Amino acid sequence: MKLSIVILCWNDLKVIGDCLKSVYAATHATEFEVIVPDNGSTDGSIEFIRQNYPRVQIIENGKNLRFAKANNIGIQASRGEYVLILNPDTIIHDGALDKMVAFADRHPEAGAFSCRVLYADGRYQGCARPLPTMAGEWVAALNLKWLAYLSDRFQPGIYVDWAGETERTVGWVAGCFILLRSELVQKIGGFDPQFFYYHEDMDLCHRVWQEGYSIRYTPEAAITHLGGESTSKRFPPIAFILDGQITRYRYFYKYYGRRGVRRIRRMALVALALRRLGFGLLQLMMPNEYRKARLEQLETLYKWNLRLDPVQLVEQGVEPDLGINLAARVVER
DSSP states (O other): OEEEEEOOOOSHHHHHHHHHHHHHOOOOOOOEEEEEOOOOOOOHHHHHHHOOOOEEEEEEOSSSSSSHHHHHHHHHHOSEEEEEEOOOOOOOOOOHHHHHHHHHHTTEEEEEEEEEEEESOOOOOEEEEEEOOHHHHHHHHTTOGGGGOOOGOOSSSTTOOOOOOOOEESSSOOOTTEEEEEEHHHHTSSSTTTOSSSHHHHHHHHHHTTOOOOEEEEEEEEEHHHHHHOOOOOOOOOOHEEEEEEEEHHHHHHHHHHHHHHHHHHHHHHHHHHHHHHHHHHHSOOOOOOHHHHHHHHHHHHHHHHHHOHHHOOOOOOOOSOOOOOOOOOOOO
């Protein structure tokens, strides 16, 4: 078996059919299997897959194990030389997986790979990025992106002078499409489940680098990622933003220790203070409901980070109680 495709499902009936259709229709030269770990779907997703795609191996987890744990179950069940982590809200372009496998075969020095990820309207989504550095985090906090033209160490979480047009080595790639060498991903244990909301893909790629492999990107193959469009037009609820804040601190603690998370907190406070000021001025001059809601979120985030001890957060799970309803949170205690 050359390729195992792991597609996590959790009530994805509206999109997973088109995803699977594209996988089977667009792949011509590669022997592959499809594994769907299901996180307790109740919308008929599993029944639909069984009826229309009987070749798919379904693993019923019975409950929502989140992204990392559920994908790891799929990885463990895989038999391919390569494992592809693929979101259910993606569409594979013709020949994309054949091209990606051939690309990986040509680059034995690399351990993970990705392709050109597009919005539904064809715009580049920017899913290949540099690994974060302390210098880059300060550049992002102070909005000094021009410094990235002087040195790559100042890249502010994105490649400011590159939009995915050329093949290159990158720091990390987004979890909507990550092709990995099976032996390598099994060796490093797949995704780290402590990253329950964001940063799991960044961390996985970081560990690929630590094993002595690079991450390679090619624009020769492409997919459409429908979910990226919806998240780009709105901002998520504060509950989910705070979950992302927690895993951000966990990431920097893992690789930079106690000192690192304290530095990241200072950067976060500076960045949030500047953004509050900017949105506040705009709201005064041109008030609207969007800016009002965004300003409220920034105020909450600033208070949360101001009252936070990031070391206690990571080591003991202690975080500030702001007295707000966080029922939507996905964090597991």
